[in-house]
Amino acid sequence: MxxxxxxxxxxxxxxxxxxxxxxxxxxxxxxxxxxxxxxxxxxxxxxxxxxxxxxxxxxxxxxxxxxxxxxxxxSGGNVFEGIAYFFAQSLPAAFYRIRWLTLILGAAFIAVAVGYGVWTSHHPQLDLLMPEAERQELAESLFVEYYSEHPNSSFAAQVWTNNAWIAAQEVAFGVSGVWVPFILFVNAQSIGIAAGIMAEQGAADVFWLNILPHGLMEITAIFIAGAAGLRIFWAWVAPGQQRRLTSLAYEGRRLITVAVGLVIVLLVSGIVEGFVTPSGLPPWLKILIGAVVLAAYWVYTLVLGGRAHRAGVTGDLGRYDAGAHELTA
Missing domain, CATH: 1.20.58 (Methane Monooxygenase Hydroxylase; Chain G, domain 1)
Structure with missing residues (x-):
């Protein structure tokens, strides 16, 4: 040789x-x-x-x-380095990859909610949907009491659990292609009808004051979960040059990264809903806190995520967590 x-x-x-x-x-x-x-x-x-x-x-x-x-x-390296890499690179890159789909789902959600809100507030036979006495009770007491009838900590935990359940459904059943639109439509419909009833009763300001502080980030988290779920569906429908199972596994690993991030995002929005929304803070400050939380998410996604994306980070799991991709003999 x-x-x-x-x-x-x-x-x-x-x-x-x-x-x-x-x-x-x-x-x-x-x-x-x-x-x-x-x-x-x-x-x-x-x-x-x-x-x-x-x-x-x-x-x-x-x-x-x-x-x-x-x-x-x-070994997998220093655990603190791994955590730092996850939050500075992997997670923002995973959020960045689904930013446009997140915004598209948000726009569709708002359109449905506004449509139902206008329809409800101007419906000539609204009594058939909810009797006048019940609408008055909702506007005068029930809507506000919902945010203050339980201790702050337990209410925050309850909100976190409920929202995590909705997000989990979008993630778990997103591959079907129909569950995400269904979940988003039902929630947009509910919010729109509630807003319409509050507006019809002259309590639109009460509605927005109690929705905006936590809702800005909370609803966005639902859009993020929906976007991640639909990416799984698209990986199945259009795998490109990859085998279908490989494409699903590839997107599924990114979904895990997004899911971990959503746990934190929903925790933050749950804390805001449990402690800020029912608090005695000035209305403008409550809304400002909610807006700052939402702005922080988008800065994190667009700035850190964009930088990581341009560096080639995809939000995939590391090799120790991802495991073997193909079986060889």
């Missing part, structure tokens, strides 16, 4: 192996590439050792394989 020619042909592969072996963190795709290069270089080492078992080339390849082996089989 001509060693010089062998080196010339395979040097680029060995260099790439060294680069991947020295990286502190690999994406799932890079981990797959590292494994392939490791197996190929192991074969190269065997070939070299058959010709020059004690040569410098064999020693160099052995050292590179050792570093690659450590990268492949070592």
């Amino acid at each position: 001509d060693i010089d020619a062998f080196v010339a042909v395979h040097q680029s592969e060995w260099d790439r192996l060294a680069v991947l072996s020295d990286r502190r963190r690999l994406s799932a795709g890079e981990a797959d590439e590292l494994l392939r290069l490791y197996e190929r270089t192991s074969t190269h080492l065997s070939m070299v050792q058959a010709v020059e078992p004690g040569g410098s080339l064999a020693a160099g390849l052995s050292a590179r394989l050792g570093r690659a082996r450590t990268q492949l089989t070592g």
